[in-house]
Amino acid sequence: MAGRPGTPLRATADRMTDQPHAPAQAHDEAPTAPAGWQVRLRQILWLLVLCFCLTLGLNLAIGFYPVAALEALLIGILLFALRQVEQRPRLAANLTAVALFAVLTLVMVLNQGLYDEALLTFPALLLFTQTFSSRRALPWMLAAMLLVVVGFFVLDRTGILPSLPRQPLPWRRLFVIALVLAATGLFVRLISQDIQRTMRQLEEGKQALEQSHAQIEILAQRDSLTGLPNRALAKDRLSQLLQQARRNRDMVAVMFLDLDNFKTINDSLGHAAGDALLCQVADTLQGCVRDSDTVARLSGDEFLILMGGLQEEDAIVSVVAKLTHLLSQAFSVDGVDVLVTASLGIAVAPRDGMDVGTLLRHADMAMYQAKDAGRNTFRFFDPSMNESVAEHLHLAAALRSALGTPQLELHYQPQIELASGRIIGAEALVRWRHPELGPISPAHFIPVAERSGLIHDLGAWVLHQACRDAQHWRTQGFADLSVAVNVSALQFRRDDFEREITQALATSGLPASALEVELTESLLMADAAYITNTLQNLASRGVRIAIDDFGTGYSNLGYLRRFAVHRLKIDQSFVRRMTSDPQDEGLVRAIIEMGRCLNLQLVAEGVEDAPTLTRLRQFGCDAGQGFHWSPALPAPAFLDYLRTHTPSVA
Template identity: 55%
Template sequence: MRVLGQARLRQVLTAILAAFMLLAAMNLAKGAWLAAGLELTTVALLVAAYRLNERHRAMASAWLTLGSLLLMLLGLMVAGQGLYDEAFIAFPGLLLFASMFGSHRLSAALLAVMLAALAGLYGAHQLGFLPSVPHAIDASRPLALATILVATGIFVMVVKADQRHLLAQLDIEKHELMRSHARIEELAYRDMLTGLPNRTLALHRLDGLLAQAQRDQTLVGVMLLDLDHFKTINDGLGHARADALLRAVATRLRACVRPGDTVARLAGDEFAVLLGGVRDEQAFTTIANKLLAQFDQPFALDDMPVHTSCSLGIAIHPRDGGDGTTLLKHADLAMSQSKSAGRNTFRFFDEQMNASLAEQLQLSAGLRNALECGQLQLHYQPKIDLASGRITSAEALMRWHHPEQSWISPERFIPVAERAGMIEQLGNWALHQACTDLLRWQAQGLHGIRVAVNVSPLQFLRTDMAHTVTQVLRQHGVTATSIELEITESVLLGDTARLSQTLDRLHDLGVQVAIDDFGTGYSNLAYLQRLAVQHLKIDRSFTRDIAHEPQTCELVRAIIEMARCLGLRTVAEGVEDAPTQQLLQTLGCDVGQGFHWSAALPAQSFADFVRRHHSALQPALATAG
């Protein structure tokens, strides 16, 4: 049985009790004792049903009410006028009650019982057992009929009210469902921060543009746009302002494309612009310049002007691909080329980019195998003390001897290792191998040589470098003074507090640190003054032309003087000839390194070279003495 609620049943029982109490009073007044007795008995049963309902037993109350009413009505008809009794008109109300509080099966069963009762009454009348004779109409009859009609009318009104409530509830649920569907669609296809289409919707729209382009023989352009140095903005200004910047960028991008074009946010600070119905490739150049121009003016974030730029990559259908996934991939490759070209520019995709990507994937797979199969080696380029002429240290340079491609330059595989997340493995291998070679040289009687190992900025900033070096030195039994680390200037742009702490710990160990390629990046003298570094390496781009360009010579002189004031030793890379060596000595440079003395050599060849070099120095030193 379906429960509609305790309150609704209370209303119905109150109406029925009132009706039957009125009918009982009327029958008592005119001396119809049997009818009055049946009605009073029904009142008692209905009171019991009322109490059951108040005790939260609505289903039992409804069943008792329904049974009592049916039996009472049939009893009144038998004791009264039979088929002519006014109790008959209450049957529809009883069916309404059953439909309110029961199932269709119960209503059908009740209807069958009623029809069977009528048939029985008719049969009893025909056989003479029950007379069905109408009585004379008096004032009590219309009152009784009115009472029954009122009770039935209350049933009808209750059903109507429930119907209205149900329809209203269904309407509310319908709108809630529509809102839920809209919300689900928004979550599935929209970027919540900017309101732009997300990657899923962008691909769907791109498929539509491609289908239309095939019919119309037009071009489709996919432009991928990435904000330059967004991480710096995010870290420096906070997530709230970075999010505001993304929303502002979305607004500007939407404003500078056609109504039918799509601007989407794919992820993070990466946006896509999808252009369809284009007939001239030159139009893509025009639009790309228009997009880049949107970043000429600063973005106002909480009244703070923020300047940024973007890098843009463009792929065109059908030239660069026939499906959305391929076009996005090619546009991404072109965007990477824009970044490599200095950012704040755009590049069109060409097949050479695909070839470069394939080569990088091949190198990445081969590099993992190289680590396992011993294809990597360290070669050592000597560093010469310019005052004494002795070899005091060497730079360890990684080499890859590929079984098919022979020697592969580190300029090719080191960037691949950084992108593939292998640079820490390579760096750790280099440290271990340098210690192994140092011990071998010492066993051969070659002492006093310090090895400088290059450390990638990624490895230096992401790992506990001091802990790593300590573990390696302890494992091999090598003294810390035998190891030097070379880091690039870009490391100085990282977490200054953490960087300073790491350098201090290395200094306490006895490990020396050199700033490599000094002068080519973000040279910061304040950092050099505060941080525990011991050497500056002057980049080969300065030493190469020092003997022929007076301005370069003066620049190198300034670097050497500055280093001397800061208590740092200078190492000149790329020394190719004797005049350059002599000039560097005159300028006060401490150490030289370059092909003038030797290229980088395998470990054993380097040891042999050191012995020959020092042997050749002995007569000169003796003469000088």
Template identity: 45%
Template sequence: MSKPQDSLATPKPLRILMIEDVEDDTLLLVDYLQSGGLVFDWERIDTERDMIVKLKESWDIIFSDFSMPSFSGMRALEITRQHDPDVPFIFISGTIGEEMAVEAMKRGAQDYVMKENLVRLLPAVDRELSDAQQRRRHRDAEKGRTQLAVILEATPDLVAILEPSGQLRYLNGAGRRLIGLNPVEDASHYFLRDLFPENIAERLLGEAFTMACEQGVWHGETALRLVDGGELPVSQVVLAHRDAAGDTEYLSTIARDISERKRFEAKLQYEATHDRLTGLPNRFFLVDRFKSALEYARRNQSHIAVLFLDIDNFKRVNDNLGHAAGDILLGQVAHRLQGCLRSNDTVARHGGDEFTIVAGDLSDPEKVLIVLHKLNEAFERPVIVHSQEIYVTFSVGIALYPHDGDGIETLLRHSDIAMYRAKSAGSNQYRFYASDMNIRGHELLKMEADLRYALEHEQFILHYQPQVDLSNGRIVGVEGLIRWQHPVRGLVSPADFIPLLENSSLIIPVGEWVLREACRLHRTWRESGFDGVRLSVNVSAVQFNDGELLDKVRRALQEEEMPQQALELEITENILMQDPVKATEILQSIHALGVRVAIDDFGTGYSSLAYLKRFPLDALKIDQAFVRDIINSASDAVIVEASISLAHKLGLEVVGEGVETVEQFEFLRLQKCNLAQGYHLGRPIPELQLSQWLAKKRQQHRTSS
């Protein structure tokens, strides 16, 4: 077992339980995790009996081999889930098959990693620890609410019987104590207004009594008037009791003290909208405050500034003084930020050492310089942490409404880009997201203007790269790739203009043009007899989150009478993981149209099939970075093999990208990869050349058949 870590110098170490029969494999795994910076205590077991004993202790994460002489990995998973449904469980094995891997994830394993390729392990650990923490917090919150409900049920309630006029007939002891009525005093001398504040008494006599008389019951939340003049929030029920003729004879009411619940709800609301460490609003609250600022700005034609702040050299504080000192620094920074802003401005913790400020009601964009001046003044004095003076400076990015966007997500993204530009210039710098942001000098500024001109004057063209069925060599699809035919520069590299498109408002109209152009070409093919060829187009993050994406796809299909299943939208996994819940809703809507969805560049982002299985997908495109070295790199070959097999188990079609050699082609074919795409099969070519090539290929297949 590893030595305990010094809790005063480092964060509390993780506790890892390793189920492994080979001690050498365990030590190799420990070395790998420690080399990756993980701080942890660990124990190894290899029998079911030992595991049952050890599960009486608390563990942050469990690693398990799959196949052991005296103990099954699946049995270990079953025991773990019976004991604790939340603790992350990851298989680390060299023998697990693809089918069993899928089954293991269905039974509750979070992920699996091959022993010979541990590159995904540390990211998986970070991800699953975070997910487990969220699950436990949610479970604790639910448990707290349940416990509170039990307490409230045991609290004595006010019970009263009243005339329809509101005069009391009877009031129980708990009610008498709440309002200060003598235990023996005649309750009939009192009325509803003596129990409740005047406005609530009027509401009860009007709304509550009327509804109870008509429907038999009314329930809602009100407040009792206490003997000390205060008010007690209560959950109240009013019941109408009828005589033999069906007329209301009297009413009864039960009022239960819900002050504890109200305080708990307020606490939950606060925790849901505020950062625990600093007490600042979190991202969710920031969005709400921005909406209010936006409504005001639109009414008054004023401006809003979104400032993205990153503390300079914060990592040095954590490294030299420890994370506890870093947390203290963040708290003091948050306090000073709040103190230097106007009451109608909002400062939120964005995450880590990053903060966001929304400064609204600016009559002029340059007024944001006043905010910057106040920030500088607030941090002229050092922050004291553990008797040490720390001078805090920020790298600040600024985006302005309406110049740089009209939504909080757009402005946050633009201010983030501006912040990184400021950071690249050194410490204590600020930069605006303006026309010179995200471009390389005047030449790229001119290029952005040229892009607008290109869109208006039809300088964009599409080149098409074929996708070949590995089982028979037939072309089953093509990917449409945008090119810019500049009148002076010639054919401009996509690497030079696509980033500009993605960080400007142009990506929306250009993306729509690509979609329409691809659908138009498909109509031309169908009229020429090229049925059955699928057409794929890429969708950027901005397009994916555009609320009009579905309508644009639907219109393009209808206008060109294109079969829905012939269109495929390619989306990177990073886009989906930005907001998995929202992404799932969008993908389901796309599927409802009958349009296919493919994950592009798989392997360059989260690379988690355990996550991707949650999304409604049709295909997975393995990134060329893995295909490139499958012949010379055993690890890349294993990754590609596993990706293909597991994707098939999840019902996904697999496309190998960047196939440039016959050896790569044959490798993918032997691994049952469905389709291949790359220079070995065909470079991206213009529409006319592609049509001629398709005609030639069709003739060759007819001849061979």
């Protein structure tokens, strides 16, 4: 086996040469000789030296001087080869093979021809040649040996060089044969150990490769965190379910599940806790479905549930109810009870499509509809959702084109100090007039901007334009006015938000005290540490902070104490009904009293008539805005309003 070209031992030997950077003079020279190969060659050369020293002593003792002379010459050659092993191992091997063949052939000539014991060494010499010599040496060595054997046969048959053994056999012949066999056996054992070692290494490498392939297959089809099928495997299984559904004429349900507010949990408890929560959610989802169903993790906090062989949609609803119930129970993560809710979108084949891509897309649309509906709920796909998505994409493209054009402009609604009636500021409100669609409500295009990522560019434009307009008012003699700018939660959470405000103030020249940033209550309930630092930094620069639409969110007094808040803006839904609904009137009055206790200014939105204004003044509200004084006006019209309604407004 060691003599076959292509085996590991042969491949190892073929990689050897005399010098690492020697030019390739023959195709059978290889780059370098490994240290283990050189050690083995040195061991064999010393073994040969020892054996021929013994036979040399024996031949000298019995008077075979010609043979002894040949053996002495061979020993010298072997010793020379030993000196070459370190630097030129290939030369040492080739020299040894040729010298052995030549000397052994001459010994056969001087002794008994084909009956000489030297012939026994030819198989071992072939093995040596194949293992240690160059790639083309074996055929030449074999051909030479065959030629020698044929030559001795011809010489014997012609009587020129008879090969008949002497009679009786001398004891020397027994000793030499035993020595040849022992040396050959030892040589074969050494080579076989190398072969066995190489085979073990190959087997270990094969097993490691198989394990690697198995691991790669797992990574390619499984989520590394939860062990659930990943997107690729889920698509494959959905394809199989659809094929079965075509044959059996039944239904397939595709449920797209997204955890609500997972980012808040991940940021507050850490990513390790978030991963632990995802694993618990994965186990819970698997416990809600049949063994034949598939629960997959797509990415982050998104999961996919595939159910086949359904006869009616009631089975889907029952699974959704079970999911909702189990997810509503607290999960224990690092000793903390965490509440989780999920938004679920459902697409059903064949009603909503019969191909993988369509069903996944429809389930995704339905999931976003569930989020828009307040989260912690589910929605089945409806064809109208496609129209909604198309409209969203069209509107997002139009809004991107409108940025930086006259289609977008800021309107300003004046804010009035109720005690004196003077104008103390204005709220900046963005307006969009599409050239074909006409005016588009902010309630319509702001959510589109948030989903498409345009809210950052839009918010930056509003901030810079409002600062420029406010500074222009100051140059026109209205130095006491401030401008209030609404900030989206997505815009506020960007790392460059503080830098954006600093740049807007610097480029416009507006003092920081003349800028008010309006935030929603829901924003203040998440990422408390980041929000605290950001608001404190803004307040330290002089920027004022207002809570917009107060009363419609959590209305938590804790964050009012914790954050650097200056003003509360009472939501217009309460203000407009306060003269007709005693509960709303009581709520407005309670908010005003609470704000005064916390040394916060109160601004009432949606003041539309005199009775409401009178009641607000009685309650001690500081300021108001609404149609009672003016709607939101374009910048030039607002400046005219300032000029005609200063110093007092009725």
